[in-house]
Each structure stands twice: as C-alpha cells, then as structure tokens.
Amino acid sequence: MIRMTTDSIDPDALRRELFDPAAGGYCAFEGWVRNENEGHEVLRLEYEGYEPVAVAEGEKILVEAAGKFPYLRAHCVHRTGMLEIGDCAVWVGVASAHRDEAFKACRYIIDELKHRLPIWKKEHYTNGDSGWVNCERCAEHAHGG
Amino acid sequence: MIRMTTDSIDPDALRRELFDPAAGGYCAFEGWVRNENEGHEVLRLEYEGYEPVAVAEGEKILVEAAGKFPYLRAHCVHRTGMLEIGDCAVWVGVASAHRDEAFKACRYIIDELKHRLPIWKKEHYTNGDSGWVNCERCAEHAHGG
C-alpha cells in the first residue's frame, strides 16, 4: 500500500499495521526535513505531488520489490505540503521472515520512489530565497559531467 | 547508546531520541519473534544475555559503524526474558545526514550484534520441546560443510 497525505505521518501506527506472526525482521526508513542542503541553510520544505500517478507508480515499485526481495508486508506514505525541520516527509516500512529481505526491499522502495514518483520539493532558505530541488540522479549525472 | 532491558521495547519513544535537525535519513530495524524457525512451530522465545559484556561489545560495534558509515545518532536496545510471538526482541535506529549511511550503519550494527553479543535464545515449540538456537554464522558454517 502506498498513499499520500498532507497530515503528519505517524510511524508507530503505520508500523503496527505491518505486524505478522511470520515476520522476524522489520526495516523502516524515514526521510526527515533537515536544516541544510548543499551548503544552504534550509528553513522549511514544500512538497508537491501528483497523487494519481504517484500512487500508481508507487504500487508498481512495491510489486517490483516483492519480486526481488520477497517480503510479507510493506507500506509507504509520502507527505506533501509545507514541512518544518525534523518533520517526516516519507516513511517506508517492510516486514519479512528474515532481515535481509526487509533491508533490501526497504532500500529498493525508497531509492525507486525518490526518482520515479511525481513529487517535487522546494526549499525555503533562511535568506528568503527558495528553489526547487533537482532529482538525485540528475544531480549525480550533472556532477559526473 | 546500547542497553538491555526486560521491559517491552517502545520503538516510537526510542526513535524520538534520535531526532537531530541535521538528519535527513532515519533507518530502523526490529527483530520480531516469529512463529516458525527451520520448520519448527515456535510458541515463544526465551532470551538470556550477559549485560556487562553485551553493553561493552555493543558500544564497540556502534563506534565501528560510525567509523565506516558516519551517522549522527544511533541507539540499540535488546530485550531479554520470555517473549511472545510478535514481540520486539531487538531494536536498532540510526539517524544520519543522508539515507545511505543510515541504512548501512543500521545493517552493520544488527549483523555484528547478532553474532558478537553474549545473548542466547531458547525456542519453546508447540510440541512442548525447547532448544537453544545456534548462532547464524555457526549454522552457515555447518551447512556449508
């Protein structure tokens, strides 16, 4: 299950939904708004997403992850709107029989999600400026020449 | 920080202790008591640990992880005593600037912890039997010949 919300994310409630008596390992990832990006002091982050396509693409990613790293349950929630430092922007949780699949599926999901879902973030800096953040792979590509 | 407890683990409270305004990624792992091991139906698990050495060795592991995958904060709690199916036996949480270090440090910590800390588990099976579980690497070694 993947969903988008403008409410604050409740990791503990989400985690409980993944309980399964056959699960021996649980891995979660959270993306938090941090106070700095590439040398700029960040005040807050504004997330914009296009839900119909984000949810469809997210479901594909969960199915792909299950094919590669069979897990028992996985959920993902992405928040949009204006977020403050320390807020949880994205949460991914995976429960599986053993820890290897939980770690690998969780990592796969967050990595794919970050560069495939139509979600954008605008950083608001302490100096009053703001700017859209480019995707990681674009940045890597650009840095690589 | 690493600690051992006989109380139930509260992941949400532990997670809050890792908040850091410079943290952009948070990875957590939990080991849950599952209902099956190597074909045996498990009723409950009994954990025994030797705290003075477990804590000293755990602190070493956290320092090693910080050297390999610089993170901002990491905690670990291992529970001992009699645990039921679904109970959280061990929790590891890592907050770091970026997600790669959080995932890798978290994985390193749980992997090392599982084979270095003086902690043992005895499985109680539905048929009334019980047995000490051998360490993963011993089992791998034995299976490998």
Added chain:
Amino acid sequence: MKTITVRYFAMFREQAGVNEETLSLDATTAADVFEHTKARHGSSEPAGHCKVAINDEMADWTSPVEDGDTVLLFPPVAGG
C-alpha cells in the same frame, strides 16, 4: 491540429504561470508537446531529466498523443 490539455507541475508550473492550459497544436508525440511548451514558456530543461504522463499514465517522450489527450509535464522529481 490537435487539441491537447497540458498540465504543468512544480518548476514548470511556475515557468508557465498556469497549472493547465489547452493548446491547439501539431504534435505527434509527447516530445512534440514538450518542445512546444518549452518554446512557449521559455524553458530550457532537457527532456532527459523530465518525465511525462498521458491521461494519468506514465508515458515515454516517443508516445503518440491523440486529439483530446491530457499531457502531464513533470520536471526532475525529488521525493523523499
């Protein structure tokens, strides 16, 4: 000429100054629509970093567009 509704997101929306507009244009593929809007709004973002959806389905730049389609233009994404 085809009637195509174009929806802009994030940076593209700010460049266009509108969320959405309906254009009459000669376009065979999604790339044609993108090039048209880039010229129209003075954007220089290379298509390689961007994504496109047609009628809420992820598509390729070579995907054909039909009269009445809605084309969604996604600038470089950065979730998480």
Added chain:
Amino acid sequence: MKTITVRYFAMFREQAGVNEETLSLDATTAADVFEHTKARHGSSEPAGHCKVAINDEMADWTSPVEDGDTVLLFPPVAGG
C-alpha cells in the same frame, strides 16, 4: 594450581547444572579452562563456535588466565 571461577551461560549452564563454580586446576590459557570444563560436564561443543571473556572483558582462547580470574564461557550466540 590456580583458583579459577567459571561462569556458564545458556546451554553451558544447563550442561553444567550450575551458574558458576570455583575450580582448582592447572591452566595456562582460557582454552585450558574450557577443555577442563568440557571434560567435567561432558560437553562436546567446539571452541571455534564459542566465545570467552575473562573478568568481563572479551578474550581469546589463547589469553592467559591468572589465579583468581573469573572465566565466562559463552556458547554460540544468537541475539536479535
């Protein structure tokens, strides 16, 4: 002869039937203590899968033991 206190854990405790005992024995290394207790309690666990601590510090099987030391014998561990 040295006086060595041996503490047993998990499977070793069940095999020995005691948590701890104080032995008088000829032993130079931790391995000597381990072999002695194995013979004493009929255990066959290879040392390679086990760990040892001396006075609450992790040690090696080749670590020397002194009169008055406490040797902790750890069967194969399985945390998490």
